[in-house]
Amino acid sequence: MPKNYFDERVAEGYDSSSEDAFEPTFVDSVVNFLADLAGDGAALEFGIGTGRIALPLSQRGVRVHGIDLSSAMVARLRAKPGGDEIGVTIGDFATTRVDGTFRLVYLVYNTISNLTTQDEQVECFRNAAEHLAPDGRFVIELFVPVLQRLPPGETVRAFTVSPTRLGFDEYDVATQTLISHHYWVVEGQLEVLSVPFRYVWPSELDLMARLAGMTLLERWSDWNRRPFTGYSTAHVSVWEKTG
Numbered sequence: 001m002p003k004n005y006f007d008e009r010v011a012e013g014y015d016s017s018s019e020d021a022f023e024p025t026f027v028d029s030v031v032n033f034l035a036d037l038a039g040d041g042a043a044l045e046f047g048i049g050t051g052r053i054a055l056p057l058s059q060r061g062v063r064v065h066g067i068d069l070s071s072a073m074v075a076r077l078r079a080k081p082g083g084d085e086i087g088v089t090i091g092d093f094a095t096t097r098v099d100g101t102f103r104l105v106y107l108v109y110n111t112i113s114n115l116t117t118q119d120e121q122v123e124c125f126r127n128a129a130e131h132l133a134p135d136g137r138f139v140i141e142l143f144v145p146v147l148q149r150l151p152p153g154e155t156v157r158a159f160t161v162s163p164t165r166l167g168f169d170e171y172d173v174a175t176q177t178l179i180s181h182h183y184w185v186v187e188g189q190l191e192v193l194s195v196p197f198r199y200v201w202p203s204e205l206d207l208m209a210r211l212a213g214m215t216l217l218e219r220w221s222d223w224n225r226r227p228f229t230g231y232s233t234a235h236v237s238v239w240e241k242t243g
């Protein structure tokens with residue numbers, strides 16, 4: 001089982017960790033996109049967390065099930081209105097199988113990169129495909145690696161600098177991994193957290209999809225279907241089960 005980085009301390013602050021990700025208009029755009037794909041079928045969220053997306057999607061009438069490693073994150077989901085109506089299986093979304101088939105499997109907010117090896121990411125695509133009904137869809141939202149911003153010989157890039165919060169990504173281009181180092185101050189005390197990720201290119205994800213019997217259907221730079229270009233910093237990709 002992969003290490004669980006979303007322990008009690010992280011889960012406690014998760015829902016206030018990003019204003020942008022929880023902003024209602026943004027959440028609506030994600031839910032609209034996913035609800036369209038789910039239609040009258042069921043949806044499975046890999047890494048359901050505290051239900052940021054699963055809860056409003058379920059309130060839209062889509063039956064949602066989730067998989068997550070972290071009991072602490074899922075406890076937050078359970079404590080919210082409607083949270084006890086969503087089925088959750090505690091486990092690794094690269095390998096955990098749940099009953100039933102789904103019209104939609106989705107993995108948002110960069111969470112594929114929490115799997116730190118290529119093998120685990122390939123397994124995750126296989127696991128998504130195994131849960132999908134014929135012509136079902138798999139959706140990923142992920143950042144585009146920012147290697148163009150990393151000068152030759154440099155390995156560290158700051159992603160946030162403020163009087164109370166610092167964050168640095170430390171890259172290893174040989175292994176295609178990065179470690180995000182977070183430092184923040186709570187009541188005068190320094191808190192520290194370092195989390196490893198495997199960054200991955202859209203084209204490599206397409207190959208993983210092919211290995212799992214899926215083909216690319218759509219790729220956008222955001223949930224409002226803005227075109228994906230060489231300047232896009234993120235993508236929302238949709239693969240269809242074909243095999």
Ligand SMILES: C[S@@+](CC[C@H](N)C(=O)[O-])C[C@H]1O[C@@H](n2cnc3c(N)ncnc32)[C@H](O)[C@@H]1O
Nearest residue numbers: 006047048049052068069070073092093109114
């Ligand atoms: C960045 S949070 C995203 C939560 C939620 N999807 C959202 O959009 O707010 C990542 C979630 O994925 C879970 N997670 C990370 N790696 C996992 C794995 N291999 N298997 C299952 N859950 C995992 C974490 O516990 C955490 O709840």
